[in-house]
Amino acid sequence: MQTKLTINRQDHLLDADTRTTLLDALRNHLGLTGTKKGCDHGQCGACTVILNGRRINACLTLACMHDGDDITTIEGLGTPDNLAPLQRAFVAHDGFQCGYCTPGQICSATAMLDEVKAGWPSHASADLTADIALSDPEISERMSGNLCRCSAYPNIVDAIRAVAAGDRS
Amino acid sequence: MRPFEYQRAAATTDAAAACADGATIIAGGTNLLDLMKLDVMRPERLIDITRLDLRAMTDADGGLRIGALVTNSDLAADMRVRRDWPVLAQALLAGASGQLRNKATTGGNLLQRTRCYYFQDTAMPCNKRDPGSGCQAIGGATRLHAILGSSDSCIATHPSDMAVAMTMLDAGVQIVGKGDRARTVPLRDFYCLPGDTPHIETVLEPGDLITAVILPPPSAGRQTYRKVRDRASYAFALVSVAARIEVVDNRIAGADLAFGGIAPRPWHDPAACDLLLGEAPSPALFSRAADVLLADATAQDGNAFKIPLLRRTLIATLTDLCRETPQ
Numbered sequence: 001m002q003t004k005l006t007i008n009r010q011d012h013l014l015d016a017d018t019r020t021t022l023l024d025a026l027r028n029h030l031g032l033t034g035t036k037k038g039c040d041h042g043q044c045g046a047c048t049v050i051l052n053g054r055r056i057n058a059c060l061t062l063a064c065m066h067d068g069d070d071i072t073t074i075e076g077l078g079t080p081d082n083l084a085p086l087q088r089a090f091v092a093h094d095g096f097q098c099g100y101c102t103p104g105q106i107c108s109a110t111a112m113l114d115e116v117k118a119g120w121p122s123h124a125s126a127d128l129t130a131d132i133a134l135s136d137p138e139i140s141e142r143m144s145g146n147l148c149r150c151s152a153y154p155n156i157v158d159a160i161r162a163v164a165a166g167d168r169s
Numbered sequence: 170m171r172p173f174e175y176q177r178a179a180a181t182t183d184a185a186a187a188c189a190d191g192a193t194i195i196a197g198g199t200n201l202l203d204l205m206k207l208d209v210m211r212p213e214r215l216i217d218i219t220r221l222d223l224r225a226m227t228d229a230d231g232g233l234r235i236g237a238l239v240t241n242s243d244l245a246a247d248m249r250v251r252r253d254w255p256v257l258a259q260a261l262l263a264g265a266s267g268q269l270r271n272k273a274t275t276g277g278n279l280l281q282r283t284r285c286y287y288f289q290d291t292a293m294p295c296n297k298r299d300p301g302s303g304c305q306a307i308g309g310a311t312r313l314h315a316i317l318g319s320s321d322s323c324i325a326t327h328p329s330d331m332a333v334a335m336t337m338l339d340a341g342v343q344i345v346g347k348g349d350r351a352r353t354v355p356l357r358d359f360y361c362l363p364g365d366t367p368h369i370e371t372v373l374e375p376g377d378l379i380t381a382v383i384l385p386p387p388s389a390g391r392q393t394y395r396k397v398r399d400r401a402s403y404a405f406a407l408v409s410v411a412a413r414i415e416v417v418d419n420r421i422a423g424a425d426l427a428f429g430g431i432a433p434r435p436w437h438d439p440a441a442c443d444l445l446l447g448e449a450p451s452p453a454l455f456s457r458a459a460d461v462l463l464a465d466a467t468a469q470d471g472n473a474f475k476i477p478l479l480r481r482t483l484i485a486t487l488t489d490l491c492r493e494t495p496q
Binding site: 141 | 170172173174175195198199202203206215217219242245246248251252255258259262263265266267268269271272401402403
């Protein structure tokens with residue numbers, strides 16, 4: 001089945017079996033291996049990509065369902081010579097050990113900060129209608145869909161907090 | 170994953186017709202594709218409804234009509250829901266992860282399958298997955314399993330948080346069936362108890378498509394959703410309570426309750442609500458409501474803790490709600 005996908009601002013025409021998940025399409029058909037396969041069941045978040053501005057688990061959706069959709073992967077956020085603010089912050093704050101979950105963490109955090117800007121509350125928000133102060137419990141709750149087997153969580157929270165506070169160093 | 174035919178629906182009538190003809194509907198896909206990878210669900214034909222015009226949230230005589238394709242995250246972020254039906258926003262935000270809520274839809278959330286370990290493992294017999302094959306959960310690992318409404322065939326729980334809040338709010342499910350016939354079923358009557366047919370989970374007939382959920386106008390009083398789980402985030406409920414309490418002159422003038430994690434469907438017990446009416450709020454009163462609620466509770470070794478846990482969670486939730494009510 002043919003599917004037109006716009007990935008990192010580039011058009012791709014995918015020709016793949018209907019069973020192909022978006023994750024497998026990215027990794028196996030389009031050579032974009034930055035997005036990782038962890039559990040393949042939506043539990044770990046390693047496959048997080050940004051679909052039409054929203055973070056999703058690429059393992060739990062079919063590529064053929066996304067004809068005409070806009071997808072951003074870790075490769076579209078920054079390059080080794082020109083890192084995105086969150087990528088720089090993860091390096092500066094040592095927000096990883098093995099690095100396998102990191103692309104998913106960074107894609108997730110990128111879209112999560114947009115959700116905060118849009119005023120979305122979370123389970124950690126005491127008042128559902130008030131402005132959000134992005135406390136550490138808020139960051140942890142909003143990032144709970146991304147597991148880190150090395151347990152770099154404190155430094156991941158540090159990195160995200162720094163970017164949310166406007167620290168672009 | 171087994172091969173399947175994929176088709177995109179251009180109209181609700183297409184989807185209903187394909188569904189009547191044996192196709193399986195896919196929307197967010199977060200539960201269906203997971204179960205297809207596990208070989209628990211084996212559709213030969215998928216009909217994709219995500220391009221249908223079912224994403225609107227509109228006023229409905231003071232209530233809210235929520236299109237079946239409204240995502241869990243859009244519903245939880247909607248200011249009307251946050252202000253007028255906060256129990257629903259709280260329940261949604263207590264469920265799944267940010268990524269899943271961006272995909273999961275209102276209709277799909279209602280129809281998600283149980284998280285029973287035996288249902289999800291095709292090496293095990295399961296009366297829900299394979300009718301008549303037996304139930305290994307009974308006498309097995311039952312931390313997530315039911316204490317009310319179960320049967321000798323099945324003790325699985327319904328996993329939704331959203332549906333518990335909607336049950337408390339007495340929402341209606343709008344359905345389009347064969348021949349474009351529309352009907353609304355109260356959510357409290359939407360789910361079937363397992364009895365000896367645990368594979369039949371809802372009143373939906375082949376060819377039925379959920380098009381919307383209707384919330385009645387907001388009720389007076391305060392409301393909340395309290396969820397107890399094994400970790401602080403991204404886990405299914407062990408027990409949960411959705412509650413609304415209206416106190417006037419230190420008497421309970423209105424009460425609605427629904428419970429999650431304890432039964433094959435979001436649990437609603439009118440007798441436990443009625444007992445509260447006209448009474449002065451007190452832990453003793455709330456404990457009597459728990460007596461009524463739990464009168465028929467039965468447990469296995471692994472889920473017996475839910476009986477005292479539900480009692481304590483109910484008492485704590487109602488105590489908080491009444492304390493916060495401006496006198």
